[in-house]
Amino acid sequence: MPFLRRAAGALAVALGLVTSLAAPVRAETGEVRFTRQPGLIYMPMVLAEQQRLVEKHVAAAGLGEVKVSWVTLTSGGASVDALISGNVDFVTSGATNLLLAWDRTRGEVKGLAASAGAPMLLVTRNPAVKTLADFSAKDRIAVPTVKVSAQAVMLQIAAERQLGEAGRNKLDPITIQLGHPDAVGALLGGTSEVNSHFSLPPYQQIELKDPKIHVVLNSYDVVGGPLSNAIVFGRGKFMEQNPKTTAAVLAAIDEANALIRDDPKRAAELYLGATKEKFEPDELVAMMKQPGVVFSTTPYGTMLQADHLVKAGVLKNRPKEWKDFFYKAVHGQPGT
Numbered sequence: 617m618p619f620l621r622r623a624a625g626a627l628a629v630a631l632g633l634v635t636s637l638a639a640p641v642r643a644e645t646g647e648v649r650f651t652r653q654p655g656l657i658y659m660p661m662v663l664a665e666q667q668r669l670v671e672k673h674v675a676a677a678g679l680g681e682v683k684v685s686w687v688t689l690t691s692g693g694a695s696v697d698a699l700i701s702g703n704v705d706f707v708t709s710g711a712t713n714l715l716l717a718w719d720r721t722r723g724e725v726k727g728l729a730a731s732a733g734a735p736m737l738l739v740t741r742n743p744a745v746k747t748l749a750d751f752s753a754k755d756r757i758a759v760p761t762v763k764v765s766a767q768a769v770m771l772q773i774a775a776e777r778q779l780g781e782a783g784r785n786k787l788d789p790i791t792i793q794l795g796h797p798d799a800v801g802a803l804l805g806g807t808s809e810v811n812s813h814f815s816l817p818p819y820q821q822i823e824l825k826d827p828k829i830h831v832v833l834n835s836y837d838v839v840g841g842p843l844s845n846a847i848v849f850g851r852g853k854f855m856e857q858n859p860k861t862t863a864a865v866l867a868a869i870d871e872a873n874a875l876i877r878d879d880p881k882r883a884a885e886l887y888l889g890a891t892k893e894k895f896e897p898d899e900l901v902a903m904m905k906q907p908g909v910v911f912s913t914t915p916y917g918t919m920l921q922a923d924h925l926v927k928a929g930v931l932k933n934r935p936k937e938w939k940d941f942f943y944k945a946v947h948g949q950p951g952t
Contacts, residue, residue, distance in 0.1 A: 644858040645705075647683040648674075648865065651695040652708040653760070654688060654796055656817040656903055657732040657846040659887050660872035660911060661686075661708050666890050667875075669868035676867075677860045690795030693761045699725065699850065706850040706865065710766035711918045712925065714849045718941040719931045726852045727942040729866055729913035730844035730951075732873075735906070736767055737820040738833035740812035741803060745832055748778050748787065757791045757812040758799035764930065766845045766921070767814035770835045773924050777838070784928070803829070816845065817903045818895060836908040843917040844910070855943050866913065866945055873911040880904050915942060915951040 648670060652661040664670055670684045689695045692709035696717050699707045707713070708731055717725035738757070745751055748771075759767040768791060776784040794802065794810065796819045802808035803823055812832070813823060823829045835843055848869065855862040876883040884900040887893075893900075903909070910916065918938045925931040935941050938951045 644679060644861045645682065645854075647685065648706070648861060649685045649687075649704040650706045650708065651687050651689050651698055651704050653690060653692065653695070653846075654891070655815075655819065655846075656887075656900070656909075657734050658708055659876060659883065659904075660731045660869050661846075661848075662887050662890050663872040663875060663883060664868045666886050667872070669871050670865055673864035673867040673871070674861060677864050679860055679864070682861065690797070691761055691793070692765055705854050706848055708846055708848050710760075710845050711847050711915070711921050712764050712766050712769050713761075714847050715918075715922050715925055715931060715935075715941060716764055717849070718935075719933050721851075722933075723941070724852050725849060726855070727847050727849040727915065727918075727946075728855065728862065729848050729869055729942075729946050730915040731846040731848050731869060731913070732911045733842050733844040733846065733909070733916055734817050734903075735834050735836035735843070735908040736770060736814060736816045736845065737824075737831050737835075738767075738771065738812065738814040739803075739820060739823050739829050739831055741806070741826075741828050742811050743828075743830075745812070748775050748833065751787055751790060751812075753790065755790050755811055756809045757787065757814060758794040758802065758810045759791050759814050760793065760795065762791050762793050763788060764925075766843075769921055769924055770838055770843075771814060771833075772928065773920070774833055774838050817906075817909070818893060818900065821899075821903060839917045839920060841916065842908055842910045844912075844915045847915065847918075852943065862943070863945065869913055873913065876904065876911045913946060914949040915946070917952055919952060 652658045692713035695707040802810040884897040926934045
Protein backbone atom coordinates (compact mmCIF):
# COMPACT_ATOMS: atom_id res chain seq x y z
CA MET A 617 0.00 0.00 0.00
CA PRO A 618 2.77 2.55 0.81
CA PHE A 619 4.30 1.74 -2.59
CA LEU A 620 0.96 2.34 -4.33
CA ARG A 621 0.49 5.62 -2.48
CA ARG A 622 4.00 6.76 -3.48
CA ALA A 623 3.37 5.70 -7.08
CA ALA A 624 0.03 7.54 -7.15
CA GLY A 625 1.68 10.63 -5.73
CA ALA A 626 4.44 10.54 -8.31
CA LEU A 627 1.87 10.12 -11.08
CA ALA A 628 -0.08 13.12 -9.80
CA VAL A 629 3.08 15.28 -9.78
CA ALA A 630 3.93 14.14 -13.30
CA LEU A 631 0.44 14.85 -14.57
CA GLY A 632 0.52 18.25 -12.92
CA LEU A 633 3.83 19.05 -14.60
CA VAL A 634 2.49 17.98 -18.00
CA THR A 635 -0.63 20.06 -17.47
CA SER A 636 1.39 23.13 -16.50
CA LEU A 637 3.65 22.72 -19.52
CA ALA A 638 0.68 22.34 -21.84
CA ALA A 639 -1.25 25.27 -20.39
CA PRO A 640 -1.01 28.46 -22.44
CA VAL A 641 1.13 31.25 -21.00
CA ARG A 642 -1.03 34.08 -19.72
CA ALA A 643 -0.01 37.48 -21.05
CA GLU A 644 -0.09 40.45 -18.69
CA THR A 645 -2.18 42.34 -21.23
CA GLY A 646 -3.71 41.22 -24.48
CA GLU A 647 -2.84 44.37 -26.42
CA VAL A 648 -0.30 47.20 -26.44
CA ARG A 649 -1.21 50.36 -28.39
CA PHE A 650 1.26 53.03 -29.50
CA THR A 651 1.25 56.44 -31.16
CA ARG A 652 4.14 58.10 -32.94
CA GLN A 653 4.63 61.21 -35.05
CA PRO A 654 6.26 61.73 -38.45
CA GLY A 655 10.00 62.43 -38.58
CA LEU A 656 13.43 60.84 -38.39
CA ILE A 657 13.54 60.84 -34.59
CA TYR A 658 10.68 58.33 -34.62
CA MET A 659 12.77 55.84 -36.59
CA PRO A 660 13.21 53.44 -33.60
CA MET A 661 9.43 53.13 -33.30
CA VAL A 662 9.02 52.64 -37.06
CA LEU A 663 11.59 49.84 -36.93
CA ALA A 664 9.94 48.32 -33.86
CA GLU A 665 6.71 48.08 -35.81
CA GLN A 666 8.24 46.85 -39.08
CA GLN A 667 10.41 44.21 -37.40
CA ARG A 668 7.74 43.23 -34.84
CA LEU A 669 10.25 43.83 -32.05
CA VAL A 670 7.69 44.33 -29.29
CA GLU A 671 6.06 41.03 -30.20
CA LYS A 672 9.49 39.39 -30.25
CA HIS A 673 10.46 40.55 -26.77
CA VAL A 674 7.02 39.87 -25.29
CA ALA A 675 7.32 36.27 -26.53
CA ALA A 676 10.89 36.02 -25.19
CA ALA A 677 9.58 37.05 -21.76
CA GLY A 678 7.24 34.05 -21.82
CA LEU A 679 4.08 36.12 -22.14
CA GLY A 680 2.72 34.45 -25.25
CA GLU A 681 1.12 36.42 -28.05
CA VAL A 682 0.04 40.02 -27.69
CA LYS A 683 -1.63 42.33 -30.21
CA VAL A 684 0.50 45.39 -30.96
CA SER A 685 -1.11 48.32 -32.79
CA TRP A 686 0.33 51.61 -34.04
CA VAL A 687 -1.18 54.92 -35.08
CA THR A 688 0.59 57.99 -36.49
CA LEU A 689 -0.56 61.39 -35.23
CA THR A 690 0.92 64.72 -36.30
CA SER A 691 0.33 66.49 -32.99
CA GLY A 692 1.73 65.73 -29.56
CA GLY A 693 -1.39 67.22 -28.01
CA ALA A 694 -3.59 64.75 -29.87
CA SER A 695 -1.31 61.93 -28.75
CA VAL A 696 -1.60 62.94 -25.10
CA ASP A 697 -5.38 63.20 -25.41
CA ALA A 698 -5.43 59.64 -26.77
CA LEU A 699 -3.34 58.47 -23.80
CA ILE A 700 -5.40 60.25 -21.15
CA SER A 701 -8.65 58.96 -22.65
CA GLY A 702 -7.34 55.39 -22.53
CA ASN A 703 -7.27 54.86 -26.29
CA VAL A 704 -3.53 54.10 -26.35
CA ASP A 705 -1.00 52.76 -23.87
CA PHE A 706 2.22 54.47 -25.00
CA VAL A 707 2.79 57.79 -26.73
CA THR A 708 5.94 58.88 -28.56
CA SER A 709 6.20 62.66 -28.48
CA GLY A 710 8.30 65.51 -27.11
CA ALA A 711 9.42 65.93 -23.51
CA THR A 712 7.19 68.98 -23.11
CA ASN A 713 4.08 66.90 -23.74
CA LEU A 714 5.32 64.31 -21.24
CA LEU A 715 5.86 67.04 -18.65
CA LEU A 716 2.42 68.53 -19.17
CA ALA A 717 0.76 65.13 -18.85
CA TRP A 718 2.86 64.26 -15.77
CA ASP A 719 1.89 67.55 -14.14
CA ARG A 720 -1.82 67.41 -14.95
CA THR A 721 -2.20 63.78 -13.85
CA ARG A 722 -0.19 64.31 -10.63
CA GLY A 723 2.51 61.91 -11.72
CA GLU A 724 0.26 59.20 -13.16
CA VAL A 725 1.80 59.67 -16.62
CA LYS A 726 5.53 58.92 -16.74
CA GLY A 727 8.23 58.52 -19.34
CA LEU A 728 9.39 55.02 -20.12
CA ALA A 729 12.47 56.05 -22.09
CA ALA A 730 13.79 58.37 -24.73
CA SER A 731 13.59 57.15 -28.30
CA ALA A 732 15.85 59.56 -30.16
CA GLY A 733 16.82 63.16 -30.55
CA ALA A 734 18.04 65.54 -33.22
CA PRO A 735 18.75 69.26 -33.51
CA MET A 736 15.67 71.25 -34.50
CA LEU A 737 16.13 74.08 -36.99
CA LEU A 738 13.98 77.20 -37.26
CA VAL A 739 14.05 78.17 -40.93
CA THR A 740 12.44 81.00 -42.86
CA ARG A 741 11.97 82.26 -46.39
CA ASN A 742 11.91 85.87 -45.20
CA PRO A 743 15.30 87.30 -46.28
CA ALA A 744 15.01 90.10 -43.71
CA VAL A 745 15.01 87.67 -40.76
CA LYS A 746 18.53 86.90 -39.57
CA THR A 747 17.87 86.57 -35.82
CA LEU A 748 14.80 86.14 -33.60
CA ALA A 749 14.70 89.91 -33.12
CA ASP A 750 13.94 90.37 -36.82
CA PHE A 751 10.60 88.56 -36.78
CA SER A 752 7.56 90.84 -37.04
CA ALA A 753 3.78 90.59 -36.91
CA LYS A 754 3.80 89.84 -40.64
CA ASP A 755 5.62 86.51 -40.13
CA ARG A 756 4.10 83.16 -39.23
CA ILE A 757 6.11 80.33 -37.65
CA ALA A 758 4.69 76.80 -37.91
CA VAL A 759 5.17 74.52 -34.89
CA PRO A 760 3.49 71.17 -34.07
CA THR A 761 1.60 72.61 -31.09
CA VAL A 762 1.60 76.27 -30.04
CA LYS A 763 3.19 77.24 -26.69
CA VAL A 764 3.85 73.71 -25.43
CA SER A 765 5.53 71.66 -28.18
CA ALA A 766 9.29 71.12 -27.94
CA GLN A 767 9.74 73.63 -30.77
CA ALA A 768 7.52 76.26 -29.13
CA VAL A 769 9.28 75.90 -25.77
CA MET A 770 12.73 75.99 -27.37
CA LEU A 771 11.65 79.16 -29.20
CA GLN A 772 10.66 80.74 -25.88
CA ILE A 773 13.95 79.73 -24.22
CA ALA A 774 15.96 81.15 -27.10
CA ALA A 775 13.87 84.34 -27.20
CA GLU A 776 14.44 84.93 -23.49
CA ARG A 777 18.19 84.49 -23.92
CA GLN A 778 18.40 86.78 -26.94
CA LEU A 779 15.74 89.37 -26.08
CA GLY A 780 15.65 89.27 -22.29
CA GLU A 781 12.99 87.99 -19.90
CA ALA A 782 10.40 90.37 -21.29
CA GLY A 783 10.88 88.86 -24.73
CA ARG A 784 10.22 85.28 -23.64
CA ASN A 785 6.78 85.14 -25.21
CA LYS A 786 7.29 87.80 -27.86
CA LEU A 787 7.06 85.30 -30.72
CA ASP A 788 4.09 83.31 -29.38
CA PRO A 789 1.49 85.43 -31.25
CA ILE A 790 3.06 84.61 -34.63
CA THR A 791 3.32 80.84 -34.07
CA ILE A 792 0.61 78.64 -35.55
CA GLN A 793 -0.10 74.94 -35.17
CA LEU A 794 0.64 72.88 -38.25
CA GLY A 795 1.91 69.32 -38.66
CA HIS A 796 5.40 69.08 -40.14
CA PRO A 797 4.41 67.61 -43.54
CA ASP A 798 1.78 70.31 -44.07
CA ALA A 799 4.16 73.02 -42.89
CA VAL A 800 6.76 71.93 -45.46
CA GLY A 801 4.19 72.28 -48.23
CA ALA A 802 3.11 75.69 -46.96
CA LEU A 803 6.65 77.00 -46.65
CA LEU A 804 7.87 75.76 -50.01
CA GLY A 805 4.67 76.76 -51.81
CA GLY A 806 5.48 80.39 -51.22
CA THR A 807 1.87 81.59 -51.18
CA SER A 808 0.87 80.66 -47.62
CA GLU A 809 1.05 83.07 -44.70
CA VAL A 810 3.43 80.49 -43.15
CA ASN A 811 6.90 81.73 -44.05
CA SER A 812 8.85 80.03 -41.27
CA HIS A 813 8.94 76.54 -39.75
CA PHE A 814 10.57 75.09 -36.62
CA SER A 815 10.89 71.37 -37.28
CA LEU A 816 13.27 68.41 -37.23
CA PRO A 817 14.84 65.95 -39.70
CA PRO A 818 14.02 65.18 -42.45
CA TYR A 819 11.65 68.12 -42.94
CA GLN A 820 14.22 70.83 -42.35
CA GLN A 821 16.56 69.19 -44.87
CA ILE A 822 13.77 69.16 -47.46
CA GLU A 823 13.15 72.85 -46.88
CA LEU A 824 16.83 73.84 -47.01
CA LYS A 825 17.15 72.42 -50.52
CA ASP A 826 15.31 75.58 -51.59
CA PRO A 827 17.89 78.40 -51.87
CA LYS A 828 15.30 80.87 -50.61
CA ILE A 829 15.18 79.12 -47.22
CA HIS A 830 17.78 79.78 -44.50
CA VAL A 831 18.38 78.85 -40.85
CA VAL A 832 17.62 81.30 -38.05
CA LEU A 833 18.01 79.08 -34.98
CA ASN A 834 19.52 75.67 -34.12
CA SER A 835 18.27 74.01 -30.92
CA TYR A 836 21.70 72.38 -30.42
CA ASP A 837 23.14 75.84 -29.79
CA VAL A 838 20.42 76.58 -27.24
CA VAL A 839 20.77 73.30 -25.33
CA GLY A 840 24.53 73.02 -25.67
CA GLY A 841 24.27 69.32 -26.47
CA PRO A 842 21.84 66.55 -27.42
CA LEU A 843 18.12 66.98 -26.88
CA SER A 844 15.77 64.00 -26.64
CA ASN A 845 12.75 65.24 -28.58
CA ALA A 846 11.14 61.84 -28.97
CA ILE A 847 10.09 60.30 -25.65
CA VAL A 848 8.03 57.17 -25.08
CA PHE A 849 5.64 57.66 -22.17
CA GLY A 850 2.53 56.09 -20.75
CA ARG A 851 0.39 55.65 -17.69
CA GLY A 852 2.28 54.57 -14.59
CA LYS A 853 -0.53 52.21 -13.61
CA PHE A 854 -0.23 50.34 -16.91
CA MET A 855 3.53 49.96 -16.49
CA GLU A 856 3.23 48.82 -12.87
CA GLN A 857 0.54 46.27 -13.75
CA ASN A 858 2.46 45.02 -16.79
CA PRO A 859 6.13 45.10 -15.80
CA LYS A 860 7.29 42.34 -18.15
CA THR A 861 5.42 43.83 -21.09
CA THR A 862 6.90 47.24 -20.27
CA ALA A 863 10.39 45.72 -20.11
CA ALA A 864 9.72 44.13 -23.51
CA VAL A 865 8.81 47.53 -24.99
CA LEU A 866 12.04 48.99 -23.63
CA ALA A 867 14.02 46.04 -25.02
CA ALA A 868 12.37 46.57 -28.41
CA ILE A 869 13.47 50.22 -28.47
CA ASP A 870 17.00 49.19 -27.47
CA GLU A 871 17.12 46.62 -30.28
CA ALA A 872 15.88 49.17 -32.82
CA ASN A 873 18.54 51.63 -31.68
CA ALA A 874 21.19 48.91 -31.94
CA LEU A 875 20.14 48.24 -35.54
CA ILE A 876 20.42 51.96 -36.31
CA ARG A 877 23.88 52.09 -34.73
CA ASP A 878 25.24 48.85 -36.22
CA ASP A 879 23.66 48.93 -39.69
CA PRO A 880 22.45 52.47 -40.42
CA LYS A 881 21.88 51.86 -44.12
CA ARG A 882 19.66 48.85 -43.46
CA ALA A 883 17.77 50.89 -40.84
CA ALA A 884 17.35 53.72 -43.35
CA GLU A 885 16.03 51.31 -46.00
CA LEU A 886 13.48 49.83 -43.59
CA TYR A 887 12.39 53.30 -42.46
CA LEU A 888 11.97 54.60 -46.01
CA GLY A 889 10.09 51.45 -47.03
CA ALA A 890 7.60 52.13 -44.25
CA THR A 891 7.27 55.92 -44.48
CA LYS A 892 7.58 56.31 -48.29
CA GLU A 893 9.60 59.49 -47.73
CA LYS A 894 11.38 60.52 -50.92
CA PHE A 895 15.02 60.16 -49.90
CA GLU A 896 17.82 57.87 -50.94
CA PRO A 897 19.05 55.67 -48.07
CA ASP A 898 22.47 57.37 -48.17
CA GLU A 899 20.81 60.79 -47.74
CA LEU A 900 19.02 59.55 -44.65
CA VAL A 901 22.20 57.97 -43.27
CA ALA A 902 23.91 61.35 -43.60
CA MET A 903 21.13 62.93 -41.51
CA MET A 904 21.42 60.15 -38.93
CA LYS A 905 25.13 60.88 -38.50
CA GLN A 906 24.86 64.64 -38.08
CA PRO A 907 26.19 66.16 -34.82
CA GLY A 908 23.55 66.13 -32.10
CA VAL A 909 21.55 63.23 -33.53
CA VAL A 910 21.17 60.49 -30.92
CA PHE A 911 19.31 57.20 -30.95
CA SER A 912 19.25 56.28 -27.28
CA THR A 913 16.85 55.49 -24.47
CA THR A 914 18.73 57.96 -22.23
CA PRO A 915 16.68 61.18 -21.81
CA TYR A 916 18.73 64.30 -22.65
CA GLY A 917 17.79 67.92 -21.98
CA THR A 918 14.46 67.24 -20.27
CA MET A 919 15.13 69.26 -17.11
CA LEU A 920 15.98 72.35 -19.18
CA GLN A 921 12.47 72.19 -20.60
CA ALA A 922 10.93 71.40 -17.21
CA ASP A 923 12.61 74.41 -15.58
CA HIS A 924 11.37 76.69 -18.35
CA LEU A 925 7.79 75.43 -18.12
CA VAL A 926 7.80 76.00 -14.36
CA LYS A 927 9.18 79.53 -14.77
CA ALA A 928 6.57 80.24 -17.45
CA GLY A 929 3.81 79.10 -15.11
CA VAL A 930 2.79 76.18 -17.34
CA LEU A 931 3.78 73.49 -14.81
CA LYS A 932 2.34 73.71 -11.32
CA ASN A 933 4.68 71.12 -9.88
CA ARG A 934 8.44 71.41 -10.28
CA PRO A 935 10.28 68.09 -10.59
CA LYS A 936 13.46 67.89 -8.51
CA GLU A 937 15.18 65.79 -11.18
CA TRP A 938 14.37 64.04 -14.44
CA LYS A 939 13.78 60.73 -12.60
CA ASP A 940 10.65 62.23 -11.03
CA PHE A 941 8.82 62.00 -14.35
CA PHE A 942 10.41 58.80 -15.68
CA TYR A 943 9.62 55.20 -14.84
CA LYS A 944 12.19 53.39 -12.70
CA ALA A 945 13.42 51.24 -15.59
CA VAL A 946 15.74 54.00 -16.88
CA HIS A 947 16.78 55.58 -13.58
CA GLY A 948 20.25 54.07 -13.89
CA GLN A 949 20.97 56.00 -17.09
CA PRO A 950 22.82 59.36 -17.20
CA GLY A 951 19.80 61.45 -18.08
CA THR A 952 19.58 65.23 -17.87
